[in-house]
Amino acid sequence: MVKEKDAKRDMILKDSKAVFSKDRKSKKFTLIDIKIPDLNKQKSEYFIFDKNTVPVPRDVYVPPLTKSMKTKIQQKEYMQFREQLNQVQEVEEQQDELWEGEVPIKYYEKARGKDLFFNFRSPKFQEYIARKIDFLPKPDVKNGDIKQTIENIKQQSKKQLQQLYLPNFFIEDYYKKQEGLFQQLKSQIQEASYKELPQIALSLQFDILYKQDIYKIWHHIQEVVNKHIHHYTAQELILLKMGFASTFPKAGDHNLHSIIKQLVEEDFDKLSVDDLINASYAFRHLQPQKFALKISEALIKKLPEYQQNSTKLANVFYSVANNYTPKNKRLKQKDLLADDKERVQIMQGFAEALKNGKYTNDEAIKVILGVLVLKVPNFEDVVYAAESQLKPDFDEYQTAHILYGLSKANNGQTTGEEATYEKLVPYVWKYWDKFEDLEKSRIFYAYACRNSKVAEDPRFLAWIRKGILNFQYSELQNIVYGLMFQGNKDKDIWMGFARNIGYSDEWIPLSNYYAFKQAKFWIQHHFPLWNLSPIEQASQQAEYMFMATRLNRYYFNEEQVDFQTELSTLVDYNWKPFFSWENLYYLQIIIEEYRLAIAYSTLEVNGKPKAQLLLQQKILSFKDWKLIIFSQSYLATLTVKQKQEYMKKIIDEAMDEQKKKMKGWDDARRQELFWQLEQQTERTLTPGKRITMPEDLKGLSRTPFSK
Numbered sequence: 001m002v003k004e005k006d007a008k009r010d011m012i013l014k015d016s017k018a019v020f021s022k023d024r025k026s027k028k029f030t031l032i033d034i035k036i037p038d039l040n041k042q043k044s045e046y047f048i049f050d051k052n053t054v055p056v057p058r059d060v061y062v063p064p065l066t067k068s069m070k071t072k073i074q075q076k077e078y079m080q081f082r083e084q085l086n087q088v089q090e091v092e093e094q095q096d097e098l099w100e101g102e103v104p105i106k107y108y109e110k111a112r113g114k115d116l117f118f119n120f121r122s123p124k125f126q127e128y129i130a131r132k133i134d135f136l137p138k139p140d141v142k143n144g145d146i147k148q149t150i151e152n153i154k155q156q157s158k159k160q161l162q163q164l165y166l167p168n169f170f171i172e173d174y175y176k177k178q179e180g181l182f183q184q185l186k187s188q189i190q191e192a193s194y195k196e197l198p199q200i201a202l203s204l205q206f207d208i209l210y211k212q213d214i215y216k217i218w219h220h221i222q223e224v225v226n227k228h229i230h231h232y233t234a235q236e237l238i239l240l241k242m243g244f245a246s247t248f249p250k251a252g253d254h255n256l257h258s259i260i261k262q263l264v265e266e267d268f269d270k271l272s273v274d275d276l277i278n279a280s281y282a283f284r285h286l287q288p289q290k291f292a293l294k295i296s297e298a299l300i301k302k303l304p305e306y307q308q309n310s311t312k313l314a315n316v317f318y319s320v321a322n323n324y325t326p327k328n329k330r331l332k333q334k335d336l337l338a339d340d341k342e343r344v345q346i347m348q349g350f351a352e353a354l355k356n357g358k359y360t361n362d363e364a365i366k367v368i369l370g371v372l373v374l375k376v377p378n379f380e381d382v383v384y385a386a387e388s389q390l391k392p393d394f395d396e397y398q399t400a401h402i403l404y405g406l407s408k409a410n411n412g413q414t415t416g417e418e419a420t421y422e423k424l425v426p427y428v429w430k431y432w433d434k435f436e437d438l439e440k441s442r443i444f445y446a447y448a449c450r451n452s453k454v455a456e457d458p459r460f461l462a463w464i465r466k467g468i469l470n471f472q473y474s475e476l477q478n479i480v481y482g483l484m485f486q487g488n489k490d491k492d493i494w495m496g497f498a499r500n501i502g503y504s505d506e507w508i509p510l511s512n513y514y515a516f517k518q519a520k521f522w523i524q525h526h527f528p529l530w531n532l533s534p535i536e537q538a539s540q541q542a543e544y545m546f547m548a549t550r551l552n553r554y555y556f557n558e559e560q561v562d563f564q565t566e567l568s569t570l571v572d573y574n575w576k577p578f579f580s581w582e583n584l585y586y587l588q589i590i591i592e593e594y595r596l597a598i599a600y601s602t603l604e605v606n607g608k609p610k611a612q613l614l615l616q617q618k619i620l621s622f623k624d625w626k627l628i629i630f631s632q633s634y635l636a637t638l639t640v641k642q643k644q645e646y647m648k649k650i651i652d653e654a655m656d657e658q659k660k661k662m663k664g665w666d667d668a669r670r671q672e673l674f675w676q677l678e679q680q681t682e683r684t685l686t687p688g689k690r691i692t693m694p695e696d697l698k699g700l701s702r703t704p705f706s707k
Contacts, residue, residue: 201243
């Protein structure tokens with residue numbers, strides 16, 4: 001055997017060679033050893049590689065193996081193979097604890113966009129939305145017969161209209177059974193004047209959500225509109241557009257929508273602020289997005305007209321933010337940087353006016369939610385201006401939405417004053433029984449991400465245990481985040497989480513994937529014997545689409561860029577910037593060979609780094625990575641020399657800690673490689689055609705990830 005102390009240098013050569021023994025009768029090959037020769041022909045230098053040694057270079061003569069030696073090696077390998085089989089059987093027996101004896105086999109249909117971008121909404125969702133957009137025009141149908149027929153349909157479909165946001169429910173399936181009422185409505189509309197059609201279209205959209213043209217009602221409306229389209233005002237065209245296309249699916253053909261857009265653009269400069277608000281909803285799904293941005297820019301230019309009217313200011317800002325076209329609904333994808341700059345530009349246009357507004361509770365909520373939806377950082381002053389004007393007494397809607405807005409208003413991170421959270425606690429328990437699970441999960445997340453003791457209230461855990469098997473994915477996301485922030489290791493809760501996903505027939509949406517992948521690592525660490533393959537299968541489509549590199553927003557925060565520059569200047573190590581870890585985290589700066597990552601904490605909550613960063617530190621530690629978090633507030637108190645000494649001390653201690661784990665990394669990789677090659681020979685694959693690739697040997701030296 002070659003000992004590590006005899007090594008002259010530490011390196012891995014690309015070419016490798018495996019030694020096999022061939023049985024004459026069975027003609028099967030058995031792996032004996034792996035040799036990695038140097039390309040220098042003048043020396044017989046080899047890496048001697050087996051399960052008990054570290055691969056090192058040395059000038060050595062390797063004699064051929066005798067028959068007895070081969071037999072001993074084969075016996076040893078066979079005994080290890082049997083031991084591994086026994087271990088696998090023991091693991092399979094213990095896996096029954098999670099799946100009760102049978103791992104569910106998942107059969108999925110082809111993923112649709114609706115599956116990957118679906119967000120569950122509770123039955124109260126429509127009620128809350130109606131309160132947020134109460135400033136939009138209400139349908140005002142003058143024809144009494146048509147108005148009464150629509151009202152009859154609405155009353156008969158009341159229960160079905162509350163199920164609109166369930167993933168597999170389609171209101172059209174119910175409407176197909178109501179042919180009598182709809183045929184009556186169609187005949188009444190055919191007799192109506194063309195001037196009545198904008199309000200009728202609005203009523204079909206907002207009152208009964210008749211969109212899929214089962215009874216050819218939209219077809220008739222389009223025929224009449226095409227004949228009289230030049231007789232409509234721009235305001236009436238906007239109402240028609242809202243009826244035809246403010247929600248999916250659109251009614252009417254492409255030519256009609258193009259003509260409406262062109263006619264509205266002709267009178268664009270004459271539109272009032274209210275008209276532009278309506279237009280932002282009417283054209284919210286227009287492709288491409290240029291017209292929507294044109295509306296936003298026009299509203300920003302008209303700020304002097306309404307910035308003293310705080311009600312209208314809040315409505316305008318919420319409309320612009322809410323109607324910024326989602327990425328998944330665009331015909332043409334834009335560069336990520338350009339997309340972020342557009343949102344920052346919109347926020348900067350409204351920021352000064354928003355800070356000077358005087359708001360009611362509902363108006364302040366619209367401002368906070370607008371900042372949340374735009375997903376931009378460093379506008380806490382706007383959030384604070386709205387937050388400081390919140391006045392008790394809060395109702396159920398206000399309590400849930402204030403906490404939801406403040407928990408994510410700083411580009412997905414928590415913000416707000418601690419006093420506001422404390423002030424809302426009595427209202428949380430006052431309305432607890434009235435909240436639906438989505439609101440409860442958001443409240444739990446809001447307090448857990450601030451390390452608040454409120455989230456440790458036993459009522460939260462009792463509610464989670466009771467419903468863990470039945471929660472929707474949007475609710476589960478908030479719940480598992482809160483549990484991981486608290487360090488929860490409750491076996492029953494995590495078993496319920498795994499079974500909830502494992503027994504579901506739905507794909508995991510892309511919006512929930514990031515939280516669930518972290519939860520998977522959490523479960524693997526605390527319950528390593530559980531079989532999580534059903535969760536991995538449910539995540540496949542989201543895994544294909546998710547890119548950790550898109551999490552990088554260095555241009556959003558110049559402080560992060562300055563810190564990286566300062567760190568690489570003051571402390572000289574083999575730094576590597578921007579590293580994607582397991583397609584989950586995008587680490588800003590690392591020392592790869594020591595599995596050491598550095599993070600700069602610019603946001604602290606109750607004296608600690610943000611909960612998401614602490615969770616990232618835990619998840620990385622499960623895989624033998626070390627994340628060092630440097631606090632911006634503490635580093636600001638040090639001189640340059642003190643900062644250099646402090647950073648070097650912390651990093652050196654972390655490197656020493658990581659060095660102790662390196663031997664274990666090599667052993668694990670070596671065992672994994674031997675197992676793979678052994679399986680290849682068991683399947684009678686010819687050695688040499690696919691023995692091992694250079695990337696398979698990456699990391700099998702005294703320092704991992706060696707080049």
